[in-house]
Amino acid sequence: MNEMLSFGFIQHALIGGLIISVVFGFVSFFIVEQRLSFLSVGIAHAAFGGVALGILLGLSPYLTTVVFCLAVALLILRQVRQNRADYDMVTGIFFAATMALGIIFLSISKDYTFDIIGYLFGSILAIGKPDLIIICVTAPLVAFFFFLFFKELVAMTFDREVAVSAGIPVKPLETWMIVAIALLIVISIKIIGIILVTAFLVLPASFALKYCQSYRGVIGVGILFSVVIFLAGFFLSYRFDLPAGATIVTLGTAIYLIPYRRQR
């Protein structure tokens, strides 16, 4: 164990992963209660297009992914508001469209040396110092947004119509919330992976909702859950030489599936 912790790349992975886990556990509540799970799938998969665009243009994949994911998130939001559509429908379109663009970008660039699998399923041990700095700056910013407007976000999650009638700026808050979720997804893709990140966003609150009857409880238990599955999954994956992201998600799902019937 001590030997393991002495490696620089393990330390990077642990610090980055822990920060992300805490913020995921917090934000998960809003994603689950506002039925935004599929939107988070859509934003995560847009990252594939973003990474591919970075490869094509020879730019940092972070830069292109941030731009690409934010653009897609805001475009989905705009379509939802303009056409009075729901997130499911619009995300269904963009989910496939951004993957399609990604494939086109990759086929044009013909750079097969790039580790696209690492982005799809995460490569936690490849987290370098620059990645860690990006995580350490962005994740607290995202958490700070949710903390600052916590009361308003809870009110609009609970009863949007009454929140609007009471003068809470629901639309701007919703826009910023989706921007924050998109940022969180982008910075966590290297750790968890495009395909797996949604599970990590949805699992904590889904698990906590089975056991808690107040939103503060759900958020607290959600944070605890995501930290536990991250640490346990990470050490298991190291010990048995398994991919970390996949181990974390599988473990989390197994814990979520533990049968429990709440007494009312």
Next chain:
Amino acid sequence: MTEPWIHVHNLTVRYGSKTVLEKVTLDVMPGEMVSIVGPNGGGKTTLLKVILGMKDFNDGQVLVLGKRPGHVKAGELGYLPQVNRHLRDFPIRARDVVLMGRFPRLGLLKRPGPADLKLAAECLEIVGMSGSAEMPMQSLSGGQAQRIFIARALAMEPKVLILDEPSTGLDAVSQEDFYETLMRLRDNRGISILMVSHDIGVVSNYVDKIACLNRHIHYHGRAGDEIPVQVIQEVFGRNIQILVHNKNCVTCRENHRHE
């Protein structure tokens, strides 16, 4: 002369080419309880949304507490939308729901303090739910949940309360209980109440005025006065038989006479 707290004059609202409300005129005075009745699709909810500032209108004048809709001071206008069962799945305790009523007056970034907690407790007491403050909403019945939502609206300290089909899903006893709570609020706090209802028979026992709405306002009068038959037919259609049961119920009076 006192100004009405809700003043609607010649209001017209269209969705595309369809006119939903046409030259609608309605006043709600301070401390008055008014019910709008009418069929589905008659524009009842649209009228409420215009008053709340959530829907634009095409023509006419609307003033709420002397201001244009949407410009009323935060918290002065309490709103209870149609029963939404999904709300009762949310993991939240009754007291926290009531505290949400304080948010508009607190403004952004401020958290509720001891004074807000005290007020929330008072509102719970008014609706007779003090004992359930710590209960999760998931474990409350429909009637109890509805009372919690009224307490949330009260925690805003509103002058005007707007309710959309508030008694849907409540059984007869809970309904009676619910309307009596509303009457107490009107009498003790001088709140004006405007509500929408299907149930012309039940509400006429409690409210001061009734307005029949089906695109136009067909009738606007004191509760208990007999609504002309042709109005009922115009509003609800000719193939419908309406049973109005209130203290002036003709059938009941005749039965008593026979006894």
